[in-house]
Amino acid sequence: MTDARMDAAAPAAAPEHPGAPDGHPSPVEALLVATDLVKSYGPVQAVQGVSFQCNPGEVLALVGENGAGKSTVAKMLAGAVTPTSGSIVVSGRPLASGSVRQSRQSGVRCAFQELALVPDWTVAENLGLPDGAPYRGFSQKKSVVAAAELLETFDLPHIDPRATVGTLSLADRQLVEIARALAGRPKLLILDEASSALTPPGVAWLFQRIRDLTAEGGSVIYVSHRLGEIAEIADRGAVLRDGKVAGEFVRGSWTDDQLISLMAGREAARFFPDPPARTTDATALSVTGLRSEGVHGIDLSLGAGEILGIGGLQGHGQAELLRALFGAAPATADSWVIAGRSVSGTTPVRSVRHGVGYVPEDRKREGLALEMTVGENLLVPWFKAYQLGGRPRVARERGWIDGILAALSVRTRGPNELSGALSGGNQQKLVFGRWMNRARTVVLLHDPTRGIDVRAKQELYEAIVDLAKQGVGIVWFSTEVEELVHVCHRVVVLYQGTVIDELTGTRLTGDAVVGASMGLRAAA
Numbered sequence: 291m292t293d294a295r296m297d298a299a300a301p302a303a304a305p306e307h308p309g310a311p312d313g314h315p316s317p318v319e320a321l322l323v324a325t326d327l328v329k330s331y332g333p334v335q336a337v338q339g340v341s342f343q344c345n346p347g348e349v350l351a352l353v354g355e356n357g358a359g360k361s362t363v364a365k366m367l368a369g370a371v372t373p374t375s376g377s378i379v380v381s382g383r384p385l386a387s388g389s390v391r392q393s394r395q396s397g398v399r400c401a402f403q404e405l406a407l408v409p410d411w412t413v414a415e416n417l418g419l420p421d422g423a424p425y426r427g428f429s430q431k432k433s434v435v436a437a438a439e440l441l442e443t444f445d446l447p448h449i450d451p452r453a454t455v456g457t458l459s460l461a462d463r464q465l466v467e468i469a470r471a472l473a474g475r476p477k478l479l480i481l482d483e484a485s486s487a488l489t490p491p492g493v494a495w496l497f498q499r500i501r502d503l504t505a506e507g508g509s510v511i512y513v514s515h516r517l518g519e520i521a522e523i524a525d526r527g528a529v530l531r532d533g534k535v536a537g538e539f540v541r542g543s544w545t546d547d548q549l550i551s552l553m554a555g556r557e558a559a560r561f562f563p564d565p566p567a568r569t570t571d572a573t574a575l576s577v578t579g580l581r582s583e584g585v586h587g588i589d590l591s592l593g594a595g596e597i598l599g600i601g602g603l604q605g606h607g608q609a610e611l612l613r614a615l616f617g618a619a620p621a622t623a624d625s626w627v628i629a630g631r632s633v634s635g636t637t638p639v640r641s642v643r644h645g646v647g648y649v650p651e652d653r654k655r656e657g658l659a660l661e662m663t664v665g666e667n668l669l670v671p672w673f674k675a676y677q678l679g680g681r682p683r684v685a686r687e688r689g690w691i692d693g694i695l696a697a698l699s700v701r702t703r704g705p706n707e708l709s710g711a712l713s714g715g716n717q718q719k720l721v722f723g724r725w726m727n728r729a730r731t732v733v734l735l736h737d738p739t740r741g742i743d744v745r746a747k748q749e750l751y752e753a754i755v756d757l758a759k760q761g762v763g764i765v766w767f768s769t770e771v772e773e774l775v776h777v778c779h780r781v782v783v784l785y786q787g788t789v790i791d792e793l794t795g796t797r798l799t800g801d802a803v804v805g806a807s808m809g810l811r812a813a814a
Contacts, residue, residue, distance in 0.1 A: 297785045321509045322367070322478055328378035329362050334703075336362045338533040339376075349500060349510045351520045351527035353744040354553050356677040356715030357701040359533040360513045361403075362683055364482045367511070367697045368400035369393030380456045381480060384716065397477030401484045403714055403741055409456030409655075413437055416455055417470050444469050445495065459468065460487045460652050461604050465495075472499060479503060481598065482513045483714070486741045489604045489769060497523055515715075515743045517546050529553055550744050562776030563751050566759045570593045574763030575732050577615070579624035584610035592732065592763040599778035600767035601803045606766040607787035612734045616648040618656075629731040642671050645731030649721050649738045657721035658709050665691045665705030668724045694723040699749055715742045719750070726753065733757060735766040739773065751777055771800045785809050 320343040329337040336660070337359040344350040352360045365371035367378060368392040378385040386392040393400075407416045414437035416683045419428065437451035440582075446469060449462055464487040471479060479500075485493050500510050500523060512524055520527060521541070529536045529552045537552050575592040584607045592598050600608050614621035617636035626633050636644065650656035658667050665684035666693055673683070684691065684705050691705050698719040702712060709717060717743060725733050735754070739747045754777065758764055768774050774781045780794045783806035791806040 311797055319346075320344060321348075321381060322511075323377075323379045324363070325377045325379075326364060327378070328374045329359075329366060329371060330374045336533055337366070337373075338534070340530065340535055342528045342535065342538075344509045344511055345406035346507045346509055347504045348526065349504060349524045350514055351524035352511060352513045352522065352525055352530060353515070353517075354530035354536075356713045356746055358553070358743075359483055362533075363530070364400060364402075364480050364511065364513055367393070367398060367478075367480055369398070370400075389546040394474060397474075399471040399472040399474050399476035399478070400478065400482060401464075403464075403483030403486050405463055405467050405597060407455045407463060407467055407470075409454070411455060412451065413441075413449060413453055413455055413458075413466055414451040416466060417451070417473060440469065440473055444472060444499065451727070456575075456634065459605060459609070461489060461492055464488055468496060468499070470504070472534065476503075476508060478509045478511065480511045480513070483515070483741050485514060485516065485519060491603070493519065515741070515747075517549065517744065542813065553743065553745070561748065562772065563755045565597050565777055565779045566595065566755055567606050568593060568779070570594050570761065572761075573627070574629060574761075575615070575765070576627045577623050577625065580611070580612035580614060580621060580626075581623065582621035584787050585614055585621070588784075588787075588789055590765075590782070590789075592765060593765055593779075594731075594761045596757050596780070597758050597766060597778045599763040599774035599781035600765060600784065601771070601774050601793075602784040602790075602807045604769065604786045606807075608784055609736060610787070612648065612650075612736050612765065612767060615641075615732075616646060616734055618648070618650075643728065647671075647725030647728070647730050647733040649725070649733070649735045651736040653714070653717050653721050659718055660708070660710030660717075662709060663706050664695070664700070664702050664712070664720060666707055667709045667720050668694060668705075671724055672728070683699055690727065694726055697726065697749075698723050698753060699746065715746055718742055719746065722750065722753070726757070728764050730757070732763045732765065735764065735768075736765060737769055739768070739770065771803045774798075774803055775800050777803065783807055799811050 322344040325339040325341050327337055333560060340359065340363055342725050352363065354360050355597045362371060366373050369392060376437065380396045380398060383396070385396055412435040417437045417440060434451045441447060441449050441451060444464055449466065455463060455466065464484065468484055485496055487498060512520070514520055525541055525677060529539070529549065531553060539549065562740040572594040573591060574594045578589045580588045580590065586691045588611060600611065602608055610619060613619040617638050617640060621635065628646065631644065633644065641648070654660070659670070664682065669683055669687055688705065694704060700716050700719045702716065709720060718738065724740055739750055742750060754764060754766070766778060775798055780792060781798055783803060784790065785806065790809065793802050
């Protein structure tokens with residue numbers, strides 16, 4: 291929420307009666323009333339007495355740091371998690387706990403950041419089977435026709451209903467997840483970081499769907515770390531901290547810094563660190579004529595200690611470029627040099643050996659082994675063939691592991707906790723943290739701040755800058771233009787698989803990045 295749109299104000303107590311001075315409806319008139327929600331996992335209380343309401347035609351934001359309890363609350367409302375205690379009332383009727391089907395029948399639908407789609411099913415199967423009646427015959431032919439009509443209705447004709455979901459880009463998978471939630475015409479739509487994988491046009495598409503739903507009297511609970519989005523789409527909001535409601539806000543009432551301070555429990559102004567001064571002219575990476583699927587003859591050079599931003603709309607070769615540079619996709623080049631060493635091509639194992647690290651787009655499928663522990667996931671790139679791994683190795687590396695967890699403020703019970711038990715943002719920190727203090731030459735980053743709260747972003751910015759100060763070359767694709775403009779030395783913008791523009795100095799502006807992303811090369 292920009293300061294220009296919000297004036298400082300103290301939080302107001304929620305009204306209890308329809309005749310309250312601020313005119314808010316009473317809980318009886320609310321579409322959703324959540325009262326004293328508690329969720330415990332053994333001795334750990336993820337949610338502690340959370341209460342709030344959501345009114346018809348309203349967008350209610352839930353904000354907070356990673357691990358504050360936002361996703362747990364969303365899952366309780368959706369029926370995916372059973373509350374330890376407390377009550378949920380929708381349209382005046384108690385909602386049965388722990389049943390996704392009953393929540394959906396009550397008009398509650400949820401689209402999660404951690405996608406609930408079945409990757410081996412087609413788009414049509416994912417859209418049609420969850421709402422099918424038990425034991426009723428399923429027609430592939432009819433499901434494809436119905437899915438095509440649904441995608442057309444929601445302005446998503448570019449998604450093939452016959453395509454296997456696992457073959458789609460992360461952004462398109464997220465669009466399918468949202469479309470599936472919208473298909474049931476919900477009374478209450480819960481969006482849990484649903485915009486985190488979307489491009490700016492995708493976010494605009496989502497906001498139009500939200501406006502359509504609320505115009506018809508439906509309600510939306512919008513869980514997000516993106517304060518600019520909250521300022522644009524939310525009517526009210528509740529801030530969660532350590533599993534409790536720390537405060538509430540109304541559109542136009544608070545500044546960004548006040549909201550961040552409430553989330554963190556202390557003063558925490560937003561900032562972008564300046565890119566560090568380079569102390570050497572050495573080259574970390576040089577490649578000419580790089581060719582791979584979706585990449586058409588790209589020339590790229592990266593200095594030691596340089597932060598090179600990759601801009602452009604998703605789907606124009608950014609993901610393919612990073613995968614090719616790491617060896618995760620077949621690629622060829624006219625010349626390819628890493629830290630002064632010429633290579634003809636590479637694989638992930640060779641890249642790690644050459645000093646290259648990689649933070650992929652999809653932490654669930656490519657970044658982590660969720661059944662392994664926190665410590666094991668940090669150490670995975672360093673397990674050599676036939677070398678003893680697991681807990682013995684974690685014990686030997688405990689000092690390094692604890693240092694990484696502390697530096698990135700990872701919320702975990704320790705190195706032996708399963709990675710799958712962490713929040714999405716803390717999982718993302720693990721994927722980045724494994725490359726810290728490991729003698730890297732180049733680190734490739736694919737939108738590393740996706741799904742991370744504001745304070746954690748600041749910590750990650752500092753960690754990236756610190757790597758650059760150590761002489762590590764950083765290649766950083768981000769969907770947030772401000773990150774590229776403020777933290778990078780240079781930005782190259784991709785369009786249709788090639789570099790359309792390189793921006794530096796006074797030419798490196800948000801407008802120039804956006805313009806190039808649309809295929810317009812700015813004047814020098």
